[in-house]
Amino acid sequence: MAMRRRLLLAVTGWLATALVATAAGVTVLNVLGGSLTGAGGHALTPEEVRAELIAAATRPPLPSSAASPEPSAPAKVLSTGGGTVVAVCQDGLVRLRSWSPAQGYSVDDVEPGPARQTEVEFESDRSELKVEVRCGADGLPVHTVES
Numbered sequence: 001m002a003m004r005r006r007l008l009l010a011v012t013g014w015l016a017t018a019l020v021a022t023a024a025g026v027t028v029l030n031v032l033g034g035s036l037t038g039a040g041g042h043a044l045t046p047e048e049v050r051a052e053l054i055a056a057a058t059r060p061p062l063p064s065s066a067a068s069p070e071p072s073a074p075a076k077v078l079s080t081g082g083g084t085v086v087a088v089c090q091d092g093l094v095r096l097r098s099w100s101p102a103q104g105y106s107v108d109d110v111e112p113g114p115a116r117q118t119e120v121e122f123e124s125d126r127s128e129l130k131v132e133v134r135c136g137a138d139g140l141p142v143h144t145v146e147s
Contacts, residue, residue, distance in 0.1 A: 078143045082122025082129035083107070087141035094118050094135050105129075 073090040075097055083101040087094055093114040101107050101122050108121040108128065117134045129145055136142040 074140070076141045078131070078133065078141060080122070080129060080131055080143070080145050082124070082127075082131070082145075083120075085120055085131055085133060085143065087118070087133045087143075089135035089139050089141050090114070092116070092135055094133050094141055096120060096133065 073088045075088045078085045086097045095114040096112040099120045105122040108123045133143045
């Protein structure tokens with residue numbers, strides 16, 4: 001009797017989950033349907049897809065100010081044993097855009113800037129690395145690592 005009850009509960013749970021997933025899928029497709037089909041509401045043919053891709057490729061690019069808040073400041077990836085830092089220099093100040101610890105490390109402290117010098121500390125069970133970043137003479141980020 002208990003075995004039948006468990007089987008009945010499992011089947012009922014599976015059916016309920018399938019029903020909810022189906023309803024959610026239909027709802028998402030109804031919401032996104034316009035972006036998945038052509039202007040006429042039909043699925044695009046391979047020729048229409050090619051035409052859309054060609055049209056998108058020949059459009060002029062967005063102005064750099066719309067694509068990035070800092071158009072003249074190239075980012076630089078700085079790799080260390082404790083992790084990776086992405087930094088950018090602008091007007092003599094450095095700003096950390098992102099930082100990611102290496103496997104086995106975590107982020108202990110971050111001073112992202114903008115400032116004359118920024119830093120991030122990566123630590124593991126065995127070591128702590130402090131990455132200091134500043135703008136070099138060429139206007140690009142440079143870093144030093146202290147253990």
